Amino acid sequence: MTDETYKPGLEGIIATETALSYLDVDHEQIVIRGYDLIELANTVDYIKVAHLLMEGHLPTSSEYDAFVRTLNERQTVPDQIFSIMKSLGPQQHLMDSLRTALSALATFDSSLGRLDAQSTAEQSLTLLARMPVIVANSYHIKNHEAIVQPRADLGYAANFLAMITGSVPTPDEAQAFDQLLTVYSEHEMPNSTFTAIVIASTLSDMYGALVGAVASLKGTLHGGANEAVMHMLLEMKTPDQVAPQLLAKLARKERIMGFGHRVYMKKPDPRAMLMKESLKRLVAIKGHQDLYDMCVIGEEVMQREKGLYPNLDYYAAPVYYLLGVPIELYTPIFFAARTAGLVAHVREQYEHNRLFRPRVRYTGPRGLHP
Numbered sequence: 001m002t003d004e005t006y007k008p009g010l011e012g013i014i015a016t017e018t019a020l021s022y023l024d025v026d027h028e029q030i031v032i033r034g035y036d037l038i039e040l041a042n043t044v045d046y047i048k049v050a051h052l053l054m055e056g057h058l059p060t061s062s063e064y065d066a067f068v069r070t071l072n073e074r075q076t077v078p079d080q081i082f083s084i085m086k087s088l089g090p091q092q093h094l095m096d097s098l099r100t101a102l103s104a105l106a107t108f109d110s111s112l113g114r115l116d117a118q119s120t121a122e123q124s125l126t127l128l129a130r131m132p133v134i135v136a137n138s139y140h141i142k143n144h145e146a147i148v149q150p151r152a153d154l155g156y157a158a159n160f161l162a163m164i165t166g167s168v169p170t171p172d173e174a175q176a177f178d179q180l181l182t183v184y185s186e187h188e189m190p191n192s193t194f195t196a197i198v199i200a201s202t203l204s205d206m207y208g209a210l211v212g213a214v215a216s217l218k219g220t221l222h223g224g225a226n227e228a229v230m231h232m233l234l235e236m237k238t239p240d241q242v243a244p245q246l247l248a249k250l251a252r253k254e255r256i257m258g259f260g261h262r263v264y265m266k267k268p269d270p271r272a273m274l275m276k277e278s279l280k281r282l283v284a285i286k287g288h289q290d291l292y293d294m295c296v297i298g299e300e301v302m303q304r305e306k307g308l309y310p311n312l313d314y315y316a317a318p319v320y321y322l323l324g325v326p327i328e329l330y331t332p333i334f335f336a337a338r339t340a341g342l343v344a345h346v347r348e349q350y351e352h353n354r355l356f357r358p359r360v361r362y363t364g365p366r367g368l369h370p
Ligand SMILES: CC(=O)SCCNC(=O)CCNC(=O)[C@H](O)C(C)(C)COP(=O)(O)OP(=O)(O)OC[C@H]1O[C@@H](n2cnc3c(N)ncnc32)[C@H](O)[C@@H]1OP(=O)(O)O
Pocket: 009, 220, 221, 222, 223, 225, 254, 255, 256, 257, 258, 259, 260, 261, 262, 263, 306, 308, 311, 312, 313
């Protein structure tokens, strides 16, 4: 066996086949089952995109109503899950709470060990339905607040945001949050999705695959970057501080969160540009022009100094902020939104399974004896 094909981090390696999504960087398009994600985000809601990912097509209006009804019926999270979340230690990040909650939730699913299409479709719906309840309450539990239950009279995004902030969002806020969920819904083969399908390829269960994906997405080189971006912007405080502080970080060889991407290194992330527009609209309604100006200055500095473009997390962070979302929920919400894509990938893996088991380039010694 030759090791010429070895690429650190599997950069550029085709790891699997999928009919779900493709990053067509040359045409600056994120293809989701044939549709352009940005067009979807501008024209349909998150639930329609979730249906597209999970059921294979955009829903008719009766399918849409049935999908929403099914999700509403499945939202109830067993009290034992909240008790387990309450018992976590003080060092928890909310991604740890989410990871633990998902792991525990598996043990309440009577179809847990079944990997057939019907059972995994059911599991997927349950996961999508419960994710906002678990994520929103992870924050309330950590802060010793009362458990908040979902409201059936609100749409998926509005209900999710209302459970977080405690007040019903305005139509503009609900629309911005819905669009944020859509742009986070699916993105081909990031580390977290790869983790999930690698786990599924052993014929382990759907929950286990998602638990692994939570652990992956927590890292700051991946989903954790959105929280780090907001902390950075708040530390910088004012637009005039952005350039000097970024230059100082670069001089110290620090990575600037929210910039760069394995696939979009030399092209903009189309989702970041959409979130920049969303931020602009929110600023026009809510103020905080300084925040928008800071982001734009940061983008200019990074383009000039490093030739790097912002990724989704850079412009999603200030959007979350203006929507009143606590910073420690930014990454869990990314995961919640990504559930639709993840469960679809896991199901696709089960349908065409082949165990992932690559080889290595060995760099250790040989011929030693004890
Ligand atoms: C929604 C998402 O999950 S998007 C990703 C969110 N993550 C972040 O924003 C974290 C910051 N970004 C990064 O660390 C990287 O760009 C990654 C991890 C996303 C992609 O990294 P890789 O594809 O492995 O690229 P790699 O780390 O090899 O970087 C290539 C070059 O660009 C530089 N670079 C890449 N990103 C950054 C950054 N954010 N800040 C400073 N320099 C950077 C590297 O230092 C390297 O330069 P060099 O060749 O002079 O050493």
